[in-house]
Amino acid sequence: MSFQTRPIRKRPPVHVLRKLKHVLLWLREKVPSHANRHYAWGAVLAVIGVVIVFKVMTGIYGWMKTADISDLFFSAGSDLKQDPNGLINIALLGDGGALRDGADLVDTIMVASLNPEDKSITLFSVPRDFYVDSTYKTRINALYRDHKTALGSDKAYELFPEVLGKITGLQIPYYLRVDFTAFVEVVDSLGGIDVEVPKAIDDPFYPNASDDGYEPFSLAAGLQHMEGETALKFARSRKTTSDYDRAIRQHLVLGALREKALSLDALNSPKTLKSLYGSLTNHLNTNLSLREMLSLAHFAKTFDHKRLISKVIHDDPGQEGGFLYTPERELYGGQFVLVPDGDNFDLIHRYADLIFHERQAFYDPLKIEILNGTKTSGIAGKIAFELNRFGLKVVAVDNLVDAAGKRSYSDKTILRYYGWTSDKNGTVTASNPSFLAALKTFLNVEPVAGDPSLKKEADITLILGSDYQALVN
Numbered sequence: 001m002s003f004q005t006r007p008i009r010k011r012p013p014v015h016v017l018r019k020l021k022h023v024l025l026w027l028r029e030k031v032p033s034h035a036n037r038h039y040a041w042g043a044v045l046a047v048i049g050v051v052i053v054f055k056v057m058t059g060i061y062g063w064m065k066t067a068d069i070s071d072l073f074f075s076a077g078s079d080l081k082q083d084p085n086g087l088i089n090i091a092l093l094g095d096g097g098a099l100r101d102g103a104d105l106v107d108t109i110m111v112a113s114l115n116p117e118d119k120s121i122t123l124f125s126v127p128r129d130f131y132v133d134s135t136y137k138t139r140i141n142a143l144y145r146d147h148k149t150a151l152g153s154d155k156a157y158e159l160f161p162e163v164l165g166k167i168t169g170l171q172i173p174y175y176l177r178v179d180f181t182a183f184v185e186v187v188d189s190l191g192g193i194d195v196e197v198p199k200a201i202d203d204p205f206y207p208n209a210s211d212d213g214y215e216p217f218s219l220a221a222g223l224q225h226m227e228g229e230t231a232l233k234f235a236r237s238r239k240t241t242s243d244y245d246r247a248i249r250q251h252l253v254l255g256a257l258r259e260k261a262l263s264l265d266a267l268n269s270p271k272t273l274k275s276l277y278g279s280l281t282n283h284l285n286t287n288l289s290l291r292e293m294l295s296l297a298h299f300a301k302t303f304d305h306k307r308l309i310s311k312v313i314h315d316d317p318g319q320e321g322g323f324l325y326t327p328e329r330e331l332y333g334g335q336f337v338l339v340p341d342g343d344n345f346d347l348i349h350r351y352a353d354l355i356f357h358e359r360q361a362f363y364d365p366l367k368i369e370i371l372n373g374t375k376t377s378g379i380a381g382k383i384a385f386e387l388n389r390f391g392l393k394v395v396a397v398d399n400l401v402d403a404a405g406k407r408s409y410s411d412k413t414i415l416r417y418y419g420w421t422s423d424k425n426g427t428v429t430a431s432n433p434s435f436l437a438a439l440k441t442f443l444n445v446e447p448v449a450g451d452p453s454l455k456k457e458a459d460i461t462l463i464l465g466s467d468y469q470a471l472v473n
Contacts, residue, residue, distance in 0.1 A: 032316075034431060035378040066255065080114075080295050083171040085357060088114040090288075090296075091160045093124075093177040094250075095144070104145035107180075107236065108250055109165050114299055120307035120363075122355050123254070124168060125247035126316060130324070131337035132163050139337055145207050157285055166343060168352040174288050180236075182283030184228030186257070190264060192227045193256040195234065200250070231256075244314035244321070251310035258300060266376060309362050311355050311391070313348060314338075320391045322345045351390055354441070360434030362391065366419075369396035369458035373410030373465050392439060395458055410465035416450035417460050432459075444469050 094108030109274045128141035138146055148156040154209060157279065186195055201219045208215040217233045226234060235250045256426035288296065315324040315338055324338040341347055351398035368387065384394040393412040402408040419431035428449045430436055436447045443462065450461065 001229050001373070049376075063118045067419065070116075073103060073413040080176065080292055081173045082116075084115060086115065087356065088116065088299075089170045089172040089173055089174070090114070091164050091175040091176060093157065093160055094180065094183065095177065096180050104148065106141045106144055106160070106177075109160065110247070110250070111141060111162070111168055111170065113170065114296075114303070115359065116299065117324065118307060119303040120309070120359055121303055122309040122311065122359055123251050124355065125250065125310075125312040126164065126167060127208045127247070127312075127324070127338055128165070129242075129338045130313075131332065131335075131339050133339065134166070136163070137179040139335065154285060154287065158287065167348060168356070169345070169349040170356065171350065174286070174292075176286040176288060179283045180232055183235075184232055185283075187196075187226070190257070190260045192225055193231055193253070193260045194223060195256045196250050197221050197224050197232070197234070198252075201234070201237055202231075208458050209473055224412055242309070244312050244316065245321070247312040247314075248310065251312075253357035255305070255308060255310075259305070262301065277315055307359075307363055309355060309359055311351075313351070317389065318385075319342075320389060321351065322389055323351060350441075354390060356437055358434060358438040358441070361432075361438035363392075364432060364435075365393055366432055366435045366459035367395040368460045368462060369398070369456075370394055370462045370464065371398055373400035373408065373413075373463050374468065375409065376465075379468075383462075383464070387439075387442065390442065392442070400463055410463055411467065413443075413465040413468040415439070415445045415447045415460065416463070418450050418452045418455035419459055420449045420452075436460075 007230060055135055082088055090112045092108070092110045092112050093106050095104070095106045102420040105128070108125075109128060109130075110123055113122045113124070116119070127141060128139065130140045132138060132140050132143065136143060136146070136159070140160075143159045143163065144156045147159060151159075155179055157175050161175050164170075165172045195218055198221065200221045201217065203218070204216045205214050207213075217237055219230070219234060224230075231253055235253045236246070237249075238246045259413065286293070313321045315321050315326055316322045317325075323341050325341055327339055329336060370380040371385050380397045380399075384397045388393050398412060400408045416433075417430055417436060420428050421431070424426045430447070430449070439460070440447065445462075446469075447460075454461075
């Protein structure tokens with residue numbers, strides 16, 4: 001049986017302009033007068049316009065239902081300046097403002113270092129009593145007060161990136177200063193913040209609003225909800241605690257602010273954004289452009305909160321960051337000041353290199369035990385003291401013993417880690433290579449994989465042998 005086939009005719013495409021031409025010719029025949037023809041043309045154009053607008057608005061509506069409005073908001077951002085290591089560094093400053101005590105003294109001074117690659121932030125606080133002894137010869141909190149008349153407001157704030165750059169060894173192109181009024185209003189705009197208070201505060205000497213007396217402030221330990229004024233007092237109180245404690249509290253407040261803003265989806269709320277903008281407009285100084293600030297806000301929204309590192313330098317050598325000391329007051333005109341150990345920035349720079357450039361070591365820090373396999377007593381304790389000072393946590397110090405529990409000695413220094421995997425070729429990969437790299441900057445020894453069955457409390461064992469030489473002084 002044979003079949004005849006014929007091609008299926010396709011419906012010719014509709015040419016919109018050609019179709020429109022026929023409609024217009026038909027209208028011309030039906031509407032002969034000039035005036036009527038004018039109105040007819042207008043009606044046709046109006047219909048076409050409505051169709052186009054309807055299509056466009058339908059598309060926009062569909063997009064708005066699914067799109068994150070902040071994506072459009074942040075698309076206007078501009079690239080932020082990065083240093084040679086790819087970090088974005090900003091001096092964050094806070095002061096009392098014109099209506100509060102010590103209006104021209106900068107109360108909060110820290111460096112925020114943003115890493116766009118791994119979405120991390122390191123916050124590094126410098127105490128207000130740190131003495132700047134090169135060009136300015138004053139405490140760091142007085143830089144603005146002492147130079148605003150000669151330099152002008154903005155130029156005086158630009159001294160902070162310069163000075164903080166020398167302290168940390170970083171290139172810091174930006175500063176951002178906010179006064180306490182803005183801080184209070186921002187916290188209140190978000191409905192308050194929730195902060196885990198590490199220890200109770202009882203400060204009978206907190207200054208009152210008129211700066212002519214005291215307004216006692218107390219706060220219990222534990223999770224506390226704070227409105228703006230309480231959050232400010234929590235961040236500022238210092239008479240009954242140390243600058244170190246206060247800096248830690250300021251870091252906690254910044255973290256709580258971010259978490260509250262994200263929980264409210266504040267960056268997608270026009271009402272909240274308007275309120276925040278109103279709070280900051282008259283209470284902020286910065287050399288960041290508007291587009292750079294949009295990029296900064298976008299980073300704040302997207303960074304990994306588990307990769308926030310908060311560090312402080314202070315004058316307690318028994319604690320991490322204790323690289324400062326208090327000299328005799330008569331040497332500094334009767335002022336109470338803090339100066340760096342060794343009267344130079346060497347130790348601070350080593351610490352800064354660690355927390356800014358080896359920050360992965362602090363995301364999941366390892367525990368270290370040190371065993372003395374030398375005949376020099378006390379050496380393990382000294383090394384533990386220095387490592388703890390740099391934030392590398394030593395959990396055990398002891399003498400090296402053999403299987404029978406007797407004191408043992410080693411000719412060779414060994415750094416053994418227990419977290420590792422190996423492939424089919426026997427290639428060993430450490431579970432936390434960044435921490436080992438950070439540890440290696442202090443110890444003149446190559447890390448080796450250890451038998452996981454030997455692991456006890458610590459993740460790393462350092463055995464000090466007679467060949468041991470530390471890079472830490």
